[in-house]
Amino acid sequence: xxxxxxxxxxxxxxxxxxxxxxxxxxxxxxxxxxxxxxxxxxxxxxxxxxxxxxxxxxxxxxxxxxxxxxxxxxxxxxxxxxxxxxxxxxxxxxxxxxxxxxxxxxxxxxxxxxxxxxxxxxxxxxxxxxxxxxxxxxxxxxxxxxxxxxxxxxxxxxxxxxxxxxxxxxxxxxxxxxxxxxxxxxxxxxxxxxxxxxxxxxxxxxxxxxxxxxxxxxxxxxxxxxxxxxxxxxxxxxxxxxxxxxxxxxxxxxxxxxxxxxxxxxxxxxxxxxxxxxxxxxxxxxxxxxxxxxxxxxxxxxxxxxxxxxxxxxxxxxxxxxxxxxxxxxxxxxxxxxx
Amino acid sequence: xxxxxxxxxxxxxxxxxxxxxxxxxxxxxxxxxxxxxxxxxxxxxxxxxxxxxxxxxxxxxxxxxxxxxxxxxxxxxxxxxxxxxxxxxxxxxxxxxxxxxxxxxxxxxxxxxxxxxxxxxxxxxxxxxxxxxxxxxxxxxxxxxxxxxxxxxxxxxxxxxxxxxxxxxxxxxxxxxxxxxxxxxxxxxxxxxxxxxxxxxxxxxxxxxxxxxxxxxxxxxxxxxxxxxxxxxxxxxxxxxxxxxxxxxxxxxxxxxxxxxxxxxxxxxxxxxxxxxxxxxxxxxxxxxxxxxxxxxxxxxxxxxxxxxxxxxxxxxxxxxxxxxxxxxxxxxxx
Amino acid sequence: xxxxxxxxxxxxxxxxxxxxxxxxxxxxxxxxxxxxxxxxxxxxxxxxxxxxxxxxxxxxxxxxxxxxxxxxxxxxxxxxxxxxxxxxxxxxxxxxxxxxxxxxxxxxxxxxxxxxxxxxxxxxxxxxxxxxxxxxxxxxxxxxxxxxxxxxxxxxxxxxxxxxxxxxxxxxxxxxxxxxxxxxxxxxxxxxxxxxxxxxxxxxxxxxxxxxxxxxxxxxxxxxxxxxxxxxxxxxxxxxxxxxxxxxxxxxxxxxxxxxxxxxxxxxxxxxxxxxxxxxx
Numbered sequence: 001x002x003x004x005x006x007x008x009x010x011x012x013x014x015x016x017x018x019x020x021x022x023x024x025x026x027x028x029x030x031x032x033x034x035x036x037x038x039x040x041x042x043x044x045x046x047x048x049x050x051x052x053x054x055x056x057x058x059x060x061x062x063x064x065x066x067x068x069x070x071x072x073x074x075x076x077x078x079x080x081x082x083x084x085x086x087x088x089x090x091x092x093x094x095x096x097x098x099x100x101x102x103x104x105x106x107x108x109x110x111x112x113x114x115x116x117x118x119x120x121x122x123x124x125x126x127x128x129x130x131x132x133x134x135x136x137x138x139x140x141x142x143x144x145x146x147x148x149x150x151x152x153x154x155x156x157x158x159x160x161x162x163x164x165x166x167x168x169x170x171x172x173x174x175x176x177x178x179x180x181x182x183x184x185x186x187x188x189x190x191x192x193x194x195x196x197x198x199x200x201x202x203x204x205x206x207x208x209x210x211x212x213x214x215x216x217x218x219x220x221x222x223x224x225x226x227x228x229x230x231x232x233x234x235x236x237x238x239x240x241x242x243x244x245x246x247x248x249x250x251x252x253x254x255x256x257x258x259x260x261x262x263x264x265x266x267x268x269x270x271x272x273x274x275x276x277x278x279x280x281x282x283x284x285x286x287x288x289x290x291x292x293x294x295x296x297x298x299x300x301x302x303x304x305x306x307x308x309x310x311x312x313x314x315x316x317x318x319x320x321x322x323x324x325x326x327x328x329x330x331x332x333x334x335x336x337x338x339x
Numbered sequence: 340x341x342x343x344x345x346x347x348x349x350x351x352x353x354x355x356x357x358x359x360x361x362x363x364x365x366x367x368x369x370x371x372x373x374x375x376x377x378x379x380x381x382x383x384x385x386x387x388x389x390x391x392x393x394x395x396x397x398x399x400x401x402x403x404x405x406x407x408x409x410x411x412x413x414x415x416x417x418x419x420x421x422x423x424x425x426x427x428x429x430x431x432x433x434x435x436x437x438x439x440x441x442x443x444x445x446x447x448x449x450x451x452x453x454x455x456x457x458x459x460x461x462x463x464x465x466x467x468x469x470x471x472x473x474x475x476x477x478x479x480x481x482x483x484x485x486x487x488x489x490x491x492x493x494x495x496x497x498x499x500x501x502x503x504x505x506x507x508x509x510x511x512x513x514x515x516x517x518x519x520x521x522x523x524x525x526x527x528x529x530x531x532x533x534x535x536x537x538x539x540x541x542x543x544x545x546x547x548x549x550x551x552x553x554x555x556x557x558x559x560x561x562x563x564x565x566x567x568x569x570x571x572x573x574x575x576x577x578x579x580x581x582x583x584x585x586x587x588x589x590x591x592x593x594x595x596x597x598x599x600x601x602x603x604x605x606x607x608x609x610x611x612x613x614x615x616x617x618x619x620x621x622x623x624x625x626x627x628x629x630x631x632x633x634x635x636x637x638x639x640x641x642x643x644x645x646x647x648x649x650x651x652x653x654x655x656x657x658x659x660x661x662x663x664x665x666x667x668x669x670x671x672x673x674x
Numbered sequence: 675x676x677x678x679x680x681x682x683x684x685x686x687x688x689x690x691x692x693x694x695x696x697x698x699x700x701x702x703x704x705x706x707x708x709x710x711x712x713x714x715x716x717x718x719x720x721x722x723x724x725x726x727x728x729x730x731x732x733x734x735x736x737x738x739x740x741x742x743x744x745x746x747x748x749x750x751x752x753x754x755x756x757x758x759x760x761x762x763x764x765x766x767x768x769x770x771x772x773x774x775x776x777x778x779x780x781x782x783x784x785x786x787x788x789x790x791x792x793x794x795x796x797x798x799x800x801x802x803x804x805x806x807x808x809x810x811x812x813x814x815x816x817x818x819x820x821x822x823x824x825x826x827x828x829x830x831x832x833x834x835x836x837x838x839x840x841x842x843x844x845x846x847x848x849x850x851x852x853x854x855x856x857x858x859x860x861x862x863x864x865x866x867x868x869x870x871x872x873x874x875x876x877x878x879x880x881x882x883x884x885x886x887x888x889x890x891x892x893x894x895x896x897x898x899x900x901x902x903x904x905x906x907x908x909x910x911x912x913x914x915x916x917x918x919x920x921x922x923x924x925x926x927x928x929x930x931x932x933x934x935x936x937x938x939x940x941x942x943x944x945x946x947x948x949x950x951x952x953x954x955x
Contacts (some may be wrong), residue, residue: 033663035474040663041571061662065573134373137388139473156471220369227403228604231575235661243506248612251757256593257604258404289663290370290577315381398721408680410729413770448924448938450680560952587927590920594730601681601729606926613928616918617756622931622954632954640933 002149007120007188008055011092014051014118014186024090024116028066030059036143036153037128041066053092057145057165060125062089062284064100064237067110072243088114094122095192096172098181099315100237103280105183106314106322109241119184121192123149125166125174129292131168134239135161135335172283172296175200183318200281218297223264225291226330228257232295233271235288238278246270272298277306280315342517343522343530344353346501353521354379354428361461364399364615366392376427388498390473390546391431395583399427400441400458401605407633408601410594415601420454424461433651435466437583443645444586450648463510469636470536477667486537486545494586496533503533503561547667548674549648559673560631568669569630570643571662573580574607576654577608578633578664581599587613588641599610608632634669682711683727683772689747690767696832699754700798701763703741704747705771705953719783720805721879721914722940724775726750726762726921735919735937738776738926739801741808745817748773750803751835778923779864779942781886781912789884790820794890796869797828802914803888804836815885816943823850824880827869828891829856850877870896873904880905886912898945908946915941915948915955919933931955 015027031042032050040323041056043066044050057170070089076079098119104110133149134139138155145321150164173179177194181187207215233239233247247255255270258264272279281303285295306312309332314324346351357363358379366386367377374389376396408415440529469476469485469570478484488494492511495502503525506512515522579585587608594597605612609629617620623629640651650666657665676689686705699919707713709945718724727734740749740801753831754763765771781802791810795803803826810819817928824843829833834853854865867871869889885906887897894913899910917936919927924938935939 032556034665034668035657035663038663043567043570066570139390139471141474225369227580229576229580229607230610230662231573231577234573234575253591256404257589257591258602258603259604261403284661288573288575288577290659291579292373325355412728414685415683415727415729415772417682444746445923450677450923453677453679506867586925588920588925590733590926592728592730592732597729599730599731603926606928608927614918616916622917627955633934635952636927636930640930643933 001148002145002255003189004055004145004149005059007065010188011055011118011120012050013118014188015053015090015187015271016042018090019044019047019050021320025087026070028060028063029053029287030055030063033058036065036140037126037131044335048123055092055120057123057126057149057151058128058143059092059094060127060170060287062100062235062282063093063095064104064282065235065240066283067091067237068241071110071114078308084116086111088116090116090118092118092120094120094121094125095176096280097237097299099178099280100282102183102315102318103238103278103322104241104333105318107241107278112318115185116180117184117186118188119181119188121180121189122173122176123192124176126151126165126168126240127170127171127287130170134163134168143272148266151230154188156227170283170287171187171294172281172286174204175281175300175325177313178315182316183252188205198218200300201304204304207297208301213299217242217278222268222293222297223261225293226259226268227291228264228267229290231288231290232243232285234247234276235284236279237281237282237284238275239271261302268298269297272302277304277310278314279303341435341512341515342525342530342588343504343506343519344498344501344525345504345522348501349386349503349521349575350414350600351528352516353588354385356518356521357426357428361426361463363426363428365544366429368417376429377386379632380466384410385429387467390471391434391655393581393655395653395655396407396427396430396434396464397437397441397586399462400455400601401424401586401588403452403605405603406580406600406605410592410597410599410601412597415508418600420457420459421463421635425458426465427462428465430464430491432466432468432491432494433476433483433487433652433653434542434583435464436478436483436649437653438464438490438511439644440641440647440649440651441586443647447645455650463493463514464491465493465495468494468496468533468537468541470497470538472540472543473654473658474545474627476544477549478652478656479541479544480547480549481648481650481652484537484640485539485540486533496536497514498532498536500527503529504533519619547652548670549638549650552648552670552673553642555673556635556639560587562673565631565670566625566627568664569625569627571664572626573662574609574626574629575611577661579609581659583654583655584637585652608636630664630669634666637666638670678715679748680774682772683733684716684726684899685709686712686748686766686771686773688769688771690765691765694751694835694837696830699763700835701718701754702749702751703765704749705761705773707773708770716748716773718748718776719780720809721780721802722776723775723802723918723922723941724748724750724776724777726864727772727774728758728761729772731761732758733772733922734931735777735922736800737805737941739804741805741812743809749786749804751804752796753798755928765823768887774922775853778937778940779941780943782884785943786884787818788820789882790879791822792878792883792885793822793824793826793827794869794885794887794889795824796893797833798835799888799890799914800826801865802919803886805843806841807843807849807884808839811843811846816848820882823876824849824851825854825869825872826851827854827856827872830859831855831862832860837842848882853892858929864885868896869893870900871898873900880910884910884912886914888914908949909944911945913943913945913948915943917941917955
C-alpha cells in the first residue's frame with residue numbers, strides 16, 4: 001500500500017507549520033511539473049503556499065544540490081559583509097539525498113544547525129526515461145500513483161497503462177542500501193529496507209568479468225556520446241560544494257572543453273576520482289544527463305574500491321572524517337611497492 | 340513549388356541514390372535506444388515513426404568541437420573541412436526552421452562565418468512533417484508548424500502509401516528533378532491526406548504565450564519571477580546544448596611545442612563562468628540573471644535584432660531539464 | 675578575391691616594447707604587419723579594438739592605442755592581469771603575434787565633426803583616447819574639430835601612460851591638456867585630485883561639445899554626474915565599455931548587454947544608448 005497521500009499531507013502540514021512559526025525561512029520540496037513522470041523543485045517561503053508540495057513516485061531530484069549554494073559566502077569581501085544571514089532551511093530528503101547531506105556535513109560544506117531535515121522513507125523513484133520507453137509508441141498525457149505504488153499512465157489514445165514500479169525505478173534506486181534517511185530531524189513514512197548490499201557490486205563484477213575490449217566498449221558507450229555539457233557535475237551535490245572546479249581552471253588548463261576522446265575520458269575519470277569517498281550513489285548525475293548515459297559507470301567501481309580499501313561508505317556518519325582526509329596507521333599498504 | 344510522391348517501397352532506393360552523391364544521415368535507433376541521425380548505411384531500417392532526436396541537427400553546422408585554426412611552428416593555418424555533400428533526412432520542421440535562426444547570426448551578420456557557411460552550403464535538408472506532436476512541443480506558438488517547410492530543402496509528409504515530397508527551395512527542386520525516375524505525381528487525394536495530417540497535428544499542439552514577448556519581457560525585466568525560477572537552475576548546460584538555435588561558443592587553444600589548434604566548443608549562458616571577467620566581476624552573478632538572459636535572448640533580444648524568436652518550440656529543454664524548468668511557464672508569468 | 679576568414683589573425687611582429695608605468699605592469703607594444711597587404715586591409719578608426727592572438731595561449735581584446743594617421747604600425751597598451759597578458763608581457767621585440775580586427779564601432783567621428791571635444795580618461799583606460807587625440811591633432815584632421823580639452827588622471831605620476839607624448843601635447847596650443855593624480859608622490863607641477871575634481875573646477879562649456887569618457891567604473895560614475903551638472907545631454911556623452919569577449923565579431927554570444935553586443939554594436943556607446951539597455955554590465 002502506498003503511503004504517498006499521507007506523506008504528502010504531512011509534508012504540507014510540516015512545511016506550513018515550520019514557515020509560519022519561522023523555524024525555517026525556506027523550505028525545499030517538490031511540486032508538480034508541466035510534463036508527466038517529473039516533479040520540479042519547490043523553494044517555499046510562504047506558509048500558505050505549502051499546498052503546492054507533492055509527494056509521489058516522481059520526486060527524483062536530489063534537493064541537497066541546492067544547499068552548498070545557499071550557504072556559500074560571496075567571494076567578494078564587501079559583498080560578504082553586506083550579505084544577509086544564511087537562511088534556516090527545511091528540506092525534504094529521501095535516503096540518497098540524506099546521504100548527500102551527511103557527506104556535505106562531513107566536509108563542513110553546510111552548517112547542521114541551519115538545516116531542518118525532513119526525511120521520507122523512499123520506495124524508489126521513477127526514471128522518466130524508463131517510463132517513457134515502457135510506454136513505447138504512446139505519448140503520456142498524465143501519470144499518477146495507484147494504491148499499490150505502481151504508476152498509472154494515461155496515454156494518447158485515452159487508455160490507462162499500469163507500469164510496475166520496480167520496472168521503471170532508477171538504476172540508482174535498484175542499488176540503494178539506505179532508502180530510509182538515517183540522518184533526519186523528522187521522519188515520514190514507514191522505513192524501507194535497503195537493497196541487498198551487493199546489488200551494486202554485482203553490476204561491477206559483471207563488467208569486470210568481461211575481457212578488456214568488452215569493458216573498453218562499455219566505456220566507449222559513455223565516452224562516444226558524451227557532449228560535455230557538464231550536467232552530471234552541476235546536478236551533483238558534492239560537486240556543488242567546490243568553489244572552483246578543477247576542470248574549469250585556465251591556469252593551467254587541465255582539460256579541453258570539447259568532445260575529443262581524451263578530453264571526454266579525462267573528464268569522467270577525474271570526476272570519478274574527485275568523488276572517491278564522496279559519491280553517495282544518489283544517481284543525480286545519471287538523471288541529469290541529457291544523453292541518458294550511464295554516468296555512474298566509474299563511480300560505482302570507485303565506491304567499491306573505497307569501501308574495500310578503507311571500510312568507508314560516504315554519507316553514513318555525519319561526524320566521520322572524509323576518507324581521503326583521514327589517515328590511520330593500519331591503512332592498507334598493499335599497493336605500495338618497493339622502488 | 341513542386342510536389343512529388345514516393346511510394347514506401349522506393350524509399351530505400353531513394354536513400355541509396357543519395358548515398359551515391361554524398362554522406363546520408365537518416366533516423367535510426369542508436370546503441371542507446373535513443374533515436375538519432377545516424378550515418379548510412381545503418382544496418383537497420385530507417386525510422387519514420389519517432390518524436391525527435393535527442394541532439395538537434397545544429398551539430399552538423401556548428402559542431403560541439405570544431406577546429407578553427409591549426410598551428411604549426413607558431414603559424415596559423417585554416418583547416419580543410421570535408422567537401423562531400425551531406426544529406427540530412429528526417430529532420431523535423433522545428434529543427435529545420437532553427438537553421439534560419441542560426442543563419443541570421445552566422446551568415447547575415449557581418450562578417451560571415453566561413454565554417455558555418457561551408458557546412459550549410461554542403462547540406463541538403465529533407466525534413467519530415469510531424470503527425471504526433473509531443474506534450475512538450477509548441478512550434479505553432481513561435482511561428483512554425485508541424486508541416487512547415489521553412490529551413491528545409493524538401494518537406495516530406497507521410498501518407499498511408501508513401502511520402503509526399505514538397506520542394507521548398509531551388510536546391511529542393513533540383514533534388515526532386517534529379518530523382519524523377521523514382522517519383523510519381525501525387526493525386527489530389529494525396530495532397531489532401533497530407534494537409535489533413537498536418538492540420539490534425541496542429542490541433543494537438545497546446546499553445547505557449549510567445550505573442551508580444553519582446554514588449555512583455557522588456558516590461559518584466561525586474562519581475563520577481565526570474566529569481567523564483569532561476570534559483571532552481573543548476574547551470575547544467577543541457578538546455579543550451581540540446582537547443583537547435585542556441586549558438587554560444589567558447590574559443591580555446593590546445594598547443595604543445597608550437598603545434599596544435601584553436602578550437603571552438605559549445606558554451607552556455609547558464610554556466611556561472613560564462614560572463615566572468617578576469618577582474619572577478621560578473622555581470623550575471625547568480626542563476627536569476629542567467630535564467631533571465633536565456634529568456635530575454637530567445638524571446639526579446641532576438642526579436643529586436645533579427646525579427647524572429649530564437650526558439651522553434653522543439654521542447655528539448657523542457658523534456659530534459661533535470662529540474663523541470665519550463666520556459667512556457669515563464670512566458671505565461673511575465674504578462 | 676575571397677573574403678578573409680574573420681577567425682584567422684593577421685601575422686604581425688612586435689617591433690618595440692615600452693614600459694609605461696612605475697609598477698611596470700603596463701606595456702605598449704608596437705606591432706608591424708608582416709604582409710603590407712594586411713596593413714592596407716587593417717583600416718581602423720580610434721575607438722575600435724582588436725583581438726591579439728598567441729597560439730597556444732589564446733586571444734584577448736585590446737583597444738587600439740594608435741591613430742590610423744600613424745603609418746606603418748599599430749599600438750596596443752596592455753596591463754598584465756592574467757594568463758594571456760602575462761604571456762604577452764614576456765615577449766620581446768621580434769616575437770610574432772597575431773592580430774584580428776579592427777573590431778567594434780569607433781568613436782562617432784561623423785558626429786564629432788565640427789564640435790568641441792572634451793576627452794576624459796582615467797588610468798589604464800586612456801589607450802583609445804590616445805588614438806583619438808593623435809587622430810584629431812593630425813594636421814589633415816585638426817581643422818575639422820573645434821576646441822579640444824583633455825583631462826587625464828592616474829593614481830600617481832608614475833602611473834600616467836604615454837608621458838613623453840603628454841608632455842609634447844601640453845606644449846601645443848591647439849589643445850588643452852590637464853593632468854591630475856590622486857597622490858603626488860614625487861615632484862609634480864599639475865593638478866592633484868580625482869579627474870572629476872579637475873572637471874568640476876574647469877567647468878568646460880557643454881555648448882556644441884561632445885564628451886568622451888573612458889575609465890574605471892567609479893570614475894565613470896562620478897564623471898557622468900559632473901557632465902550632467904555641466905549641461906551635457908545624454909547623447910553628448912560617449913563611453914567605451916569592457917566585457918568578457920571571445921570571438922569579437924558578434925557570434926559567440928558572450929558579450930551582450932541586452933540586445934547589443936559590446937564587440938559589434940559597441941564598445942563605444944552614448945549614455946542614452948546605454949540607458950536603454952539593461953543594467954547588466
